Amino acid sequence: MVVSGVTLAAAAKLAGAGGSGAAAWLVWRSMPEQVFRRKLMYLFRFGNLYYKIIGYKGRELRSYPIIKRVSSYLDRTEAAFVLPVGIDPARINENEWLFRQVFGAGAELSMSEDAKTFVLSVYSTSVAPFEYDAAEVDECIPGLNLPIYVGRSRSGDVVYDMVEHPHLLIAGETGSGKSVALRSVLTTLIRRVPELELYCADMKRSEFHLFRGIAQEVVMDAAGLQRIVLKLRRQMRERGDLLDRYEVAHVNDLPAWDRPPYIILAVDEVALLKKKADIMEGIEEIATIGRALGVFLILSMQRPDADVLDGKLKNNLTVRMAFRHADEINSRITIGTGEAAAIKQSEKGRLVLKLDGCRYVQGPHLELSAAREMLEPYKNLEPTASEAQAPRETAEEQDEYVEVGLL
Structure with missing residues (x-):
């Protein structure tokens, strides 16, 4: 598996200068961004959000959305993912409930104009009641x-x-x-x-x-x-x-x-x-x-x-x-x-x-x-x-x- 060198280096520091590669790997896997990525891939697999291709000798190949980035902010975590060509973006919107099942009630989806790039935002706080102004x-x-x-x-x-x-x-x-x-x-x-x-x-x-x-x-x-x-x-x-x-x-x-x-x-x-x-x-x-x-x-x-x-x-x-x-x-x-x-x-x-x-x-x-x-x-x-x-x-x-x- 290819991982970000900067991220893995940070994990090695957290594990200690004398820590083993295995310890660094465990620290890297437990970082919030990596946990978020794994949960999102789990959602794609079990929600059947992929494009199916029949390959050589009838072998089934699955093309999943690609997670381009995961970013953490003070009030939310965001992930941008891109659909493979062939997936109807309506399938993502129709399964928005699934994102809330996995990430909680603070999960919100937005789609870009290209009809294939989505941003998943998971907020840690709710909107407070306010007066009409x-x-x-x-x-x-x-x-x-x-x-x-x-x-x-x-x-x-x-x-x-x-x-x-x-x-x-x-x-x-x-x-x-x-x-x-x-x-x-x-x-x-x-x-x-x-x-x-x-x-x-x-x-x-x-x-x-x-x-x-x-x-x-x-x-x-x-x-x-x-x-x-x-x-x-x-x-x-x-x-x-x-x-x-x-x-x-x-x-x-x-x-x-x-x-x-x-x-x-x-x-x-x-x-x-x-x-x-x-x-x-x-x-x-x-x-x-x-x-x-x-x-x-x-x-x-x-x-x-x-x-x-x-x-x-x-x-x-x-x-x-x-x-x-x-x-x-x-x-x-x-x-x-x-x-x-x-x-x-x-x-x-x-x-x-x-x-x-x-x-x-x-x-x-x-x-x-x-x-x-x-x-x-x-x-x-x-x-x-x-x-x-x-x-x-x-x-x-x-x-x-x-x-x-x-x-």
Whole structure:
């Protein structure tokens, strides 16, 4: 075996000037970087992450990823490895859970643009809870059409553009941080997208009162949502006709003077609609064709329901935020892995983000009073007729009502 001369020399010094070669070898093998390499090679072998070649006389040859470097930092250990030509990089992302099994919850993967070089970062510390800061958020999202600020991972702030990654599902049990995430996501969109048309359906009657006077409509029942869905389906047909007229594939390609604004339909506790076939059909239509037409979904639910998240709808919700889930079964319904069940009850705001793989993120904490103050400049003085008639109830009263109904 060929080893680094510098590293082996350092090992010899640690073993003592008069130490034997065997002692130096043992010291070298026990160095953190070498232990890390061996664990990574173990993962490649037992995870079947290799490219198989049939050689002479049918002999099977295996080409494993090459570990280019292992580096230690104060807060993490990093390893860069390169895939052999022929391995689909999606296999690495699909097996991200395996890296956490071997290296722990602090393991995070990132892929370079060449689609073959990956960096595995294993962090020794977690991200502390933090408050939503509008100025800091704004620094992270320049140039994004529909900016979604997710929070912070160990490698920095996590943001993405909903136009590029359409539709969002936010799921998590009571008290996990789901409602706060929904609040912060919508607050960011309202502040940063001036022409946004927002429609809110608050099936739980506890959160969206904050957006009255800002959203086009805020409704509290299935009948109101059905009316909104019919309206949006009509608008999608009109936008489709507009794309045909200009012979373009996306609303972003339309000339500025004839480009309609982005539309977002946010539905809190969508699981309560599973028996409303007509509404769910409309929601599925938006999920299927809405991206090109500039119409997007943000759906949330406390308890994932396989009947609601069927294959068609689930596959079109390209981004999912999973806060703490009661068990691995529920977690798998949401993100395809059991990792959301491993989040502790004390870890408020911690989530698993499913976007090009899964990773842990700490979402920002945004108090209702702070959000109300931020959004005050965006409010219209006169509410719509539907908003004026909607009853207002406190979040505490409605949470209690929903919890009893779910038992």
